[in-house]
Amino acid sequence: MTESLFFFFASLTLLCAIMVVISKNPVFSVIFLILTFFTISAHYILLNAQFLAAVNIIVYAGAIMVLFLFVLMFINTGKNVEGTLKRNVLVKIAGTVAGGLLFTVVVAALKDVTLGNPDPATYDSQVGMVENLGKVLFTKYMLPFQLVAVLFLVSMVGAVMIGKRETGEQNF
Amino acid sequence: MTLSERMYLPAIAQGLGITIKHFFKKKATINYPEETRQRSDIWRGLHVLKRDENGAERCTACGLCAVACPAEAITMTAGERKKGEEHLYREEKYAVTYEVNMLRCIFCGLCEEACPKAAIFLQDDKLAPARYERDEFIYGKDRLVEPLKTTETK
Amino acid sequence: MDSVLLIYKGIYILAIFGISLLIATYSTYFERKIAAFIQDRVGPNRAGPMGLLQPLADAGKLFFKEEFIPAKANKMLFILGPGIAMLVAAMSSAVIPFGDTLIIGETSFDLIAIDVNIGILYIFGVVSLGVYGLMIGGWASNNKFSLLGAIRAASQNISYELAMGLSLIAVLMLSGSLSLKVIAEQQTGFNWNIWYQPLGFLIFLICAFAETNRTPFDLPESEAELIGGYHTEYSSMKLGMYLFAEYINIFVVSAVMSTLYFGAYNFPFMENLRNAFDDPVLGNNVVTIIGVAVMFAKIFAFIFFFMWVRWTLPRFRYDQLMKLGWNILIPLAILNILLTGGGILLYEYFTNG
Numbered sequence: 001m002t003e004s005l006f007f008f009f010a011s012l013t014l015l016c017a018i019m020v021v022i023s024k025n026p027v028f029s030v031i032f033l034i035l036t037f038f039t040i041s042a043h044y045i046l047l048n049a050q051f052l053a054a055v056n057i058i059v060y061a062g063a064i065m066v067l068f069l070f071v072l073m074f075i076n077t078g079k080n081v082e083g084t085l086k087r088n089v090l091v092k093i094a095g096t097v098a099g100g101l102l103f104t105v106v107v108a109a110l111k112d113v114t115l116g117n118p119d120p121a122t123y124d125s126q127v128g129m130v131e132n133l134g135k136v137l138f139t140k141y142m143l144p145f146q147l148v149a150v151l152f153l154v155s156m157v158g159a160v161m162i163g164k165r166e167t168g169e170q171n172f
Numbered sequence: 173m174t175l176s177e178r179m180y181l182p183a184i185a186q187g188l189g190i191t192i193k194h195f196f197k198k199k200a201t202i203n204y205p206e207e208t209r210q211r212s213d214i215w216r217g218l219h220v221l222k223r224d225e226n227g228a229e230r231c232t233a234c235g236l237c238a239v240a241c242p243a244e245a246i247t248m249t250a251g252e253r254k255k256g257e258e259h260l261y262r263e264e265k266y267a268v269t270y271e272v273n274m275l276r277c278i279f280c281g282l283c284e285e286a287c288p289k290a291a292i293f294l295q296d297d298k299l300a301p302a303r304y305e306r307d308e309f310i311y312g313k314d315r316l317v318e319p320l321k322t323t324e325t326k
Numbered sequence: 327m328d329s330v331l332l333i334y335k336g337i338y339i340l341a342i343f344g345i346s347l348l349i350a351t352y353s354t355y356f357e358r359k360i361a362a363f364i365q366d367r368v369g370p371n372r373a374g375p376m377g378l379l380q381p382l383a384d385a386g387k388l389f390f391k392e393e394f395i396p397a398k399a400n401k402m403l404f405i406l407g408p409g410i411a412m413l414v415a416a417m418s419s420a421v422i423p424f425g426d427t428l429i430i431g432e433t434s435f436d437l438i439a440i441d442v443n444i445g446i447l448y449i450f451g452v453v454s455l456g457v458y459g460l461m462i463g464g465w466a467s468n469n470k471f472s473l474l475g476a477i478r479a480a481s482q483n484i485s486y487e488l489a490m491g492l493s494l495i496a497v498l499m500l501s502g503s504l505s506l507k508v509i510a511e512q513q514t515g516f517n518w519n520i521w522y523q524p525l526g527f528l529i530f531l532i533c534a535f536a537e538t539n540r541t542p543f544d545l546p547e548s549e550a551e552l553i554g555g556y557h558t559e560y561s562s563m564k565l566g567m568y569l570f571a572e573y574i575n576i577f578v579v580s581a582v583m584s585t586l587y588f589g590a591y592n593f594p595f596m597e598n599l600r601n602a603f604d605d606p607v608l609g610n611n612v613v614t615i616i617g618v619a620v621m622f623a624k625i626f627a628f629i630f631f632f633m634w635v636r637w638t639l640p641r642f643r644y645d646q647l648m649k650l651g652w653n654i655l656i657p658l659a660i661l662n663i664l665l666t667g668g669g670i671l672l673y674e675y676f677t678n679g
Contacts, residue, residue: 027403027465034458051504054447062454062487066461066480073465073473130443130504156488156656163652184639191364191638201368 006046013039026072030065037061049128216279216294219272221317224262229317230291233267240286245276263289270316274300274309330433339420339439346419349629350573351381357573357633364637388566396559400466407463408560408567414459415574418452421445422581423510425591425618429607437591437618438507445506446494449582450487453537457483459571460546464556475555478644479546483537485651490533492659496526496666497586506582510590515597518589522669525662527587529655534583536651538575541636545644580628581621588624591617 016039019032037060044053126132137145177183202209222230233250251268253261260266277300283292303309355370355377362369370377395404425437442448457480464476497519501509513519520527536543546555557568584590596613603609642650 025400027400027462031403031462050442050444051447054444054451057451058447058454062451062457063484066457066484069458069461069465070477070480073461073477153660156660160652160656163649187638188634191634194366195360195363195634197366199363199368200366203368203371 002046006043009039009042009046013043027069030068030072033068034061034065037065044128047128048125051130051133052128211296213296215296216281216284218274218295218298218300219277219283219311219316220293220295220298221267221270221313222291222293223318223320226259226262227320228258228260228262229266230262230289231267231270232263232265232289232291233270234265234288236286236288237283237292240282241277242280242282243276243278245273245278246283247271247273267313270313272311272316274311275306331435334435335439338435338437342419342424342439343416346416346574346577349577349625350570351385353573353576353629354384354569355381356629357636360630360633361637364634385563385566388563391562393564394559394561396468398468399559400468403462403466404559405564407459407466407556408564408571409459410462411456411459411571412567412574414452414456415571415578418449418575418578419581421448421506422578422585423507423590424581424621426614427610428614429610436507437614441505441507443503443505446498446504446509446582446586449506449578450491450494453575454483454487456571456575459568460556463560463568467556467559469559471553472556472558475546475553475558479539479556482539482543482545482647482651485648486533486536486543486655489529489651489655489659490537492656493526493529493533493662494586496523496659496662499663499666499670506585506590510585510592513589513592515592516589516594518587518592520587523587523662523666525658525665527583529659529662530583530587532650532655534579535632535635536647538579538632539572540576540632542639542642543647544636544641545647548641576629576632577625580625580632583628584621584624590624591621593617593620 013036016032016036020029020036023029023032037056041053041056041061044050044056124132224230233248235248235250238244238246238248248267248270250265253264253266279294281294284294300309300311358380359369359377370380373379373383395401420439421442423436423438423441427434427436429435460479460483461476464472464479467473497509498504500519500522501512503509503512509519535541539546547557548555557565560568591614593616596617599616600606600609600613603612
């Protein structure tokens, strides 16, 4: 059951990811990217990491991709995409070289990978649950977590400050 | 503004209070076809051309109502009563046609006051209803004359 | 045994889906009725007794209207937009506990569709996806004003989601769990979160109004002054789907508010009532059934409040809306988190030390 689900979602993820690249219309690319996030979240759920799945959807699908869509909707897409992208030989060569390099890096990185084989006797299936995640975050990774929290607070305060009216500025 | 005013919450609560008061208020609506508004006794509604006690039309086509009408809504043509029509028309002269244009009429009731024969009245229980065509607002004798008592009881 | 639970879950999910659709349908009727009552009118009263068949008449009208798709619109996305809005709205009621457990025979049935331990995050994630329905619909219409309306709606939703999440964190600090079931169970009797989180509730309430695009934040759909927003080009049942999704959202957000702040299915003296029965199973079931009724009463009260506010307050201007969200609600929510944290520390200091 889980295995067939995994293969289903994995193939769906790959399909969506490919569609992101080959879609002509950028808006469709974004929608397929959102679908990709969904299938990745499905993988997280299969791994019993519900928190990660939810946060993945909230942060990536719910916030970041909305901003992507924002930008794409304002720039004039659909028209003249073919014209602006110069398909000359130089671009093709650059694309091939970059793709080949990426492929090499991926192969080199995956060459020495040993798949983690958890011991079924000691393996805790609840490791991805919120409680365990929270415990780890608030003990082992306390300092990085706090630093990230401060970073977020600063950015939020910054956003509020940008929204504040300057003295002398007149809106309406 | 003070802080409590700038929070707007007391003002919002006040507004909510007003709307909820209206929520429980008695509604002013009258469900028209089922119930009608209580009309005054001197309400001036749709015109009627009266008949006398024998069932003859009272109107003698003198034209005083048309003269009195400030909206010039009334037109009529007069005709002479033939022999054998005495039971139909009370006077020797009668209105062959009598038309009231309900789009012009302002229901002031001056025709009623001008009439020397007490022939035209504005009813207090009928309204000129809405229609689809303008022509239909010109009421002829067929719709103005009071129906005969005998046909009514039939 | 397992198959019994599976069948039960299927029936339960269908029932919740049906109930949310039914409530959304009749919300349209009650919206018009309440609007009329507040304005000293009687409202729809011709279709059926007291106008109770009015939603059916409205739906019939919407179905028979012309399905219009603008010539240069992106057809697929144009149809997808309302679909997403509807799907997302209907999905979110899955994790809400509508009642405690019913015990029939040996088996106990939880009155919750799925009890995940990230319940509130699930709702949050699903709600944040609702933006796509608006944005895709607005963009696919191929109309400047629809696009602007979509952008307006999306930025409003994202801005208020932030304050909503921050106000939620204070509740989560008190409960120590993300599961709505656990949060509901902690508020037994009259021990509701509203007593501890009045400020948080106020922020959440305001954000809930903004998230569901209700007055005073209904700029996405102000027909007269902003040309309707994202659904300018929509007609027939596709427009109906957008409006319907809004009402389902109101139902869901009312349920979430009752669960988080008003004790879900808990009501005062429920323990006394439970103990009054000799048979614990019977007592449990009676309390559960009353609890479900109480939950729905709370939800209806909130839905009524949504409509009451709609016919009381005027609309915000867009800059006022953004200012309220970013400059007032977010700092207040952060302050609320600090206050809650301080309160918890003080409480622990005085009880333990």
